[in-house]
Amino acid sequence: MSKIWINKNNDDFNLRNPYEEHFHLFNFLDQQNKSNVKTDMEQLWRRFGIKSLKGINEDFLIIASSIFCADKRIPRKNFSDNWTRTLKLSIPVIEVEKWNSVKEQLEYAVSFLSGDKWIFEFRKTKLRFRADKTNTKNLIDAGKYDSVSLFSGGLDSFCGALTLSENKRNTLFLGFREYSLLTNRQRELFQSIDDYYPKLKNELLLFNVNPLAPINRGETSEKLSVESTSRSRSLLFIAGAISVASIIGEGTPVYIPENGFIGVNVPLTDSRTGSCSTRTTHPIFINSLNLVLEKVGIRNKISNFYWDKTKGEILEEHQNNKIFKQYANRTLSCSHPCLSRYDKKKCDKVVTPCNCGYCFPCLIRKASFAKIGRDETCYNPLYDLSRDFILKHNNIQGRASDLKAVLFSLKRYIDNQEDSEYIRSLLVRQGHLNNEELEGYERVYRKSMEELLEMIKMNGNDLLNYAGIEEVGDNE
Numbered sequence: 217m218s219k220i221w222i223n224k225n226n227d228d229f230n231l232r233n234p235y236e237e238h239f240h241l242f243n244f245l246d247q248q249n250k251s252n253v254k255t256d257m258e259q260l261w262r263r264f265g266i267k268s269l270k271g272i273n274e275d276f277l278i279i280a281s282s283i284f285c286a287d288k289r290i291p292r293k294n295f296s297d298n299w300t301r302t303l304k305l306s307i308p309v310i311e312v313e314k315w316n317s318v319k320e321q322l323e324y325a326v327s328f329l330s331g332d333k334w335i336f337e338f339r340k341t342k343l344r345f346r347a348d349k350t351n352t353k354n355l356i357d358a359g360k361y362d363s364v365s366l367f368s369g370g371l372d373s374f375c376g377a378l379t380l381s382e383n384k385r386n387t388l389f390l391g392f393r394e395y396s397l398l399t400n401r402q403r404e405l406f407q408s409i410d411d412y413y414p415k416l417k418n419e420l421l422l423f424n425v426n427p428l429a430p431i432n433r434g435e436t437s438e439k440l441s442v443e444s445t446s447r448s449r450s451l452l453f454i455a456g457a458i459s460v461a462s463i464i465g466e467g468t469p470v471y472i473p474e475n476g477f478i479g480v481n482v483p484l485t486d487s488r489t490g491s492c493s494t495r496t497t498h499p500i501f502i503n504s505l506n507l508v509l510e511k512v513g514i515r516n517k518i519s520n521f522y523w524d525k526t527k528g529e530i531l532e533e534h535q536n537n538k539i540f541k542q543y544a545n546r547t548l549s550c551s552h553p554c555l556s557r558y559d560k561k562k563c564d565k566v567v568t569p570c571n572c573g574y575c576f577p578c579l580i581r582k583a584s585f586a587k588i589g590r591d592e593t594c595y596n597p598l599y600d601l602s603r604d605f606i607l608k609h610n611n612i613q614g615r616a617s618d619l620k621a622v623l624f625s626l627k628r629y630i631d632n633q634e635d636s637e638y639i640r641s642l643l644v645r646q647g648h649l650n651n652e653e654l655e656g657y658e659r660v661y662r663k664s665m666e667e668l669l670e671m672i673k674m675n676g677n678d679l680l681n682y683a684g685i686e687e688v689g690d691n692e
Contacts, residue, residue, distance in 0.1 A: 217303070217304055217335075218240065218286070218290045218294075218301065218302070218304070219238070219239040219240065219304045219306075220239065220240045220242065220282070220286045220303065220304065220305045220306070220430070221239045221240070221241050221242070221305075221306050221433075222242050222244065222278070222282045222285075222305060222306060222307045222308060223241065223242070223243045223244060223245065223308070224244045224278055224308040224341060224343060224345055224492075225244070225245060225246055225341075225343040225344075225345065232291055234304065235270075238432065238433060239432075239433050240286075240289070240290070240430035240431070240432055240433075240440075241430055241431040241432075241433055242282065242285045242286075242427060242430050242431075243431070243587075244278065244281070244282075244345060246345075246346055246348065248641070252427065252429065252430065253281070253285055253425065253426070253428070254424075254425075254426040254427075255281070255424060255425040255426065256423055256424055257277065257281065257423045257424070257425060257456065257658050258345070258346040258349075259421070260277070260449060260456055260459045260460055260462065261425055261459065262350065262351040263351060263354070263355060263356045263421060264356050264358050264463050265350060265351055265352070265355045265357065266350065266463070267344075267347045267348075267349070267350050268344045268345070268346075268347035269459055269462065269463070271310035271311050272310070272311050272314065272512055272513055272514060273406065273458065273459050273462045273514065274310060274344065274345060274459075275309040275310055275311055275314075275315060276455050276458060276459070276509070276514065277305065277345075277455045277456065277458075277459050278308070278309065278345060278513075279307055279309070279315070279322075279450045279455070280448075280451045280454070280455035280456075281425050281452055281455070282305055282307050283305065283326060283334070283451060283452070283453070284425055284427070284432070284446070284448050284449060284452040285425070285427035286303050286305060287303075287330060287332075287431055287443065287445075287446055287447065287448040287449075288442060288443055288446050288448075289429060289440055289442065289443065290303060290443060291440060291441050291442075291443045292443060292445065292519070294440075295356060299331065300331060300333065301332040301333070302332070302334055302335070302336050303332055303333070303335070304334075304335040304336075304337070305334070305335070305336055305337065306337040306339060306344075307336060307337070307338055307339070307342065308338075308339050308340070308341035309338045309340070310338070310340075310341060310342070310354075311411070311512065312338050312339065312340040312510075314512040314513065314603055315336075315338045316338055316511060317511065317512075318508045318511050318512055319336055319338070321504060321508050321511070322336060322508050323335065323508060324504060324506050325501060325504035326448065326451065327506060328448055328498075328500055328501055328504065328577055328646075328647070329448060329450070329451060329496070330445075330447040330448050330497050331396050331447065331495075344375075356388070356419055356421070356591050358464045358465070359464075359501065360386055360417040361386050361387065361388045361417060361464050361468075362385060362386050362387070362418070362464075362468065362471050363380065363385050363386070363387045363388070363467070363468060363470075363471060364387065364388050364389075364390055364457045364460050364461040364464065364468060364470045364471070364516075365380055365387050365388075365389055365390070365457075365470070365471040365472075365473065366389075366390055366391075366453055366454070366457055366470075366471065366472050367389035367390060367391045367402065367405075367406060367420060368391065368392070368402070368453075368548075369391070369398055369402040369547060369548050369569075370547055370548055371399050371527070371531075371544065371547040371548075371549050371550055371581060371584070372473050372474045372475055372478075372522060372527065372530065373473050373474075374405055374409075374540075374543070374544065374547045375522075375530050375533070375534050375540070375544075376473025376521070376522065376532065377389060377405075377406070377473075377668075378409065378534050378539065378540060379473070379521070379533070379534075379643060380535055381409060381412075381413045381416055381418070382537075384416065385414055385416070386417040386418065387416075388418070388419045388420075388421060388460055388464065389406060389418065389419065389420045389421070390421055390422075390453070390456050390457040390460055391420060391421070391423075392422070392423065392424065392449065392452065392453045392456065393422045393423065393614055394424065394426075394446075394449065395553075395569070395662045396567045397553075397554045397568055398548070398553070398554065398569055399422060399479050401505050401546065401548060402420065402422065403420065404543075404546065405543055405546060405547065406418075406420040407563040408539050408543045409539060412538065412539045421460060423456055425452060446577075447494065447495070450494060450496035451505075454470065454496075454505070454518060455470070457470045458470055458509070458514060458518075461516040462514065462516055466515045466516070467515050467516065467517075468516055469516065469517055469518075469519060470516055470518045470519075471518075471519060471520070471521060472496065472497050472502075472518060472519070472520045473520065473521065473522050474496065474497040474522055474523075475522050475525055475526055475527040475529075475530055475580075475584075475660075475664075476522065476523045476524050476525055476526065476657060476660035476664075477527065477580065477660055477661065477664035478494065478497070478499055478527075478577075478580065479496075479497035479520060479522075479523055479657075480498060480499075480643055480646070480649075480657045480660070480661065481494065481495055481498055481646060482625075482642045482645070482651050482661060483593075483642075483645060484576070484621035484622060484624065484625040485621050485624050485625065491519075495646065497520045497523065497624060498646060498647075499523070499649065499653055500646065500647040500648070502518055502519070502520065502585065505518060508517055514591050523656065524656040524657075524659070524660060525660065526584070526587075526660055526664045526667060527580055527581070527583070527584035527585065527662045527664070527667070528584040528586075528587030528588070528663070528664075528667045529663070530584070531544070531584050531585065531587065531588050532587065532588055535588045535590075543595070545591075545592040545593045546590075547568075548569055549571055549577045549578055549580070549581040550569075550570065550571040550577060550578050551575040551576065551578075552572070552575070552576055553568065553569035553570060553571065554568050554569050565630070570595075570596075571593055571594070571595055571596075572595065572596050572599075572615075573593075573595030573596050573599060573601075574596070574599055574601065574605070574615055574616065574618065574619055575618050576618040576621070576622065579601075579618060579668065579671070580624055580664070580667075580668070581618065582595075582601075582671050583595070583664075583667040583668045583670070583671035584667060586670055586671040586674055587667050587670070599615060600675070601619060601672070601675040601676040601679065602675065602676065602678060602679065603679060603681070603682045605619070606619060606620060606679075606682060621677075622672075623672070623679060623682065623683035623685075624669060624683065625665070626665060626669055626672065626683065626685060627683050627684055627685050629662075629665045629669075630669075630685060633662070638660065639658055639661060639662070640654055640658060642661070643661060647676040
């Protein structure tokens with residue numbers, strides 16, 4: 217078990233810590249030069265001309281930030297199965313009674329999200345986080361907006377912004393700047409939408425939380441490095457959006473636009489249950505988190521209006537939109553868009569951030585564009601989807617690992633597509649779904665697999681042969 221102590225401002229800094237044997241310390245301090253968590257999240261309220269959030273909303277933001285810090289800086293490789301961590305956090309909160317009343321439900325929701333076991337201890341504090349200043353310039357008028365939507369720079373969130381704009385919603389878009397390279401792309405995409413819908417009131421607000429190495433107290437043999445999976449990033453993203461929505465007004469909705477295939481997150485293979493992709497929009501997580509927020513008195517509900525659509529169907533809705541045609545290729549779907557996967561000597565025209573073209577999110581992206589018959593994305597030209605590509609990169613963590621998993625999943629689907637019971641058994645591997653969700657996700661799963669199959673067929677029969685898939689016709 218890794219034990220983590222969170223200091224908000226200087227509260228409890230000189231108190232005897234209950235983790236006497238050893239613990240990792242993250243400092244959220246007003247004196248930023250003394251903090252090992254670099255953040256500008258105070259802009260989430262200062263941009264509205266106020267000194268601080270309501271206590272319960274500040275708590276949620278600090279909780280989500282603390283979880284993200286631990287998630288990012290406690291490596292999975294330090295644990296027995298190289299994946300599942302047990303993480304115990306002591307977090308200072310203002311509304312301690314309320315958070316203790318939902319402790320188990322919150323632990324369940326966050327554990328489902330990240331694939332770990334989380335244990336929370338909440339301790340009372342009266343101190344506020346960076347409530348010493350009020351902005352007077354470049355202020356956002358909260359009264360102009362009726363919704364908040366996450367805006368990552370990805371294809372789904374870009375389409376979500378188009379959907380909201382077409383529905384004449386005045387939306388404040390919230391982005392997370394984990395990598396500085398993404399910021400310009402996020403702003404470029406937002407600006408294209410804002411310029412195209414001049415009568416709407418839209419705004420893009422970005423924030424960042426960057427945990428440095430924790431301070432180790434006591435005797436510990438743990439060697440810490442940065443953890444690359446960071447599944448809790450989405451919880452921090454949501455907490456930022458909830459903070460902004462609470463300022464706009466009670467009941468202001470928070471949207472997470474993401475296709476249902478990624479949302480339900482069916483494991484591609486039996487061995488990838490824990491690691492395949494995000495669980496951010498899985499109904500179990502969204503419903504669990506909404507219940508926690510409701511119980512502590514936060515009235516801003518989270519939802520995903522794309523839950524029952526494939527990525528290809530989302531693109532079909534917008535394929536004739538002028539801004540979609542011009543900028544969809546600039547969106548980023550890649551799992552690591554800011555890591556250089558390119559040989560610059562051979563590929564000097566490709567500049568990060570970019571889409572690699574062979575990770576799982578990129579494969580779904582390619583399949584969705586194939587459905588509308590147009591893909592102008594600049595992918596890595598050194599790696600085409602072929603049998604030779606698989607044979608050259610045939611190690612477990614190699615570049616072809618996601619493509620191999622997709623081919624396995626397609627073979628499994630084709631062999632069992634007539635068996636609705638089997639398909640539904642795959643859908644509920646992550647957890648229970650109600651009847652409406654089962655029906656909707658079964659349709660989305662089948663259609664998404666067909667989109668992937670058509671994309672694979674476009675790349676030649678050698679991939680089908682490699683996977684043991686006999687040449688098939690259209691599945692419409």
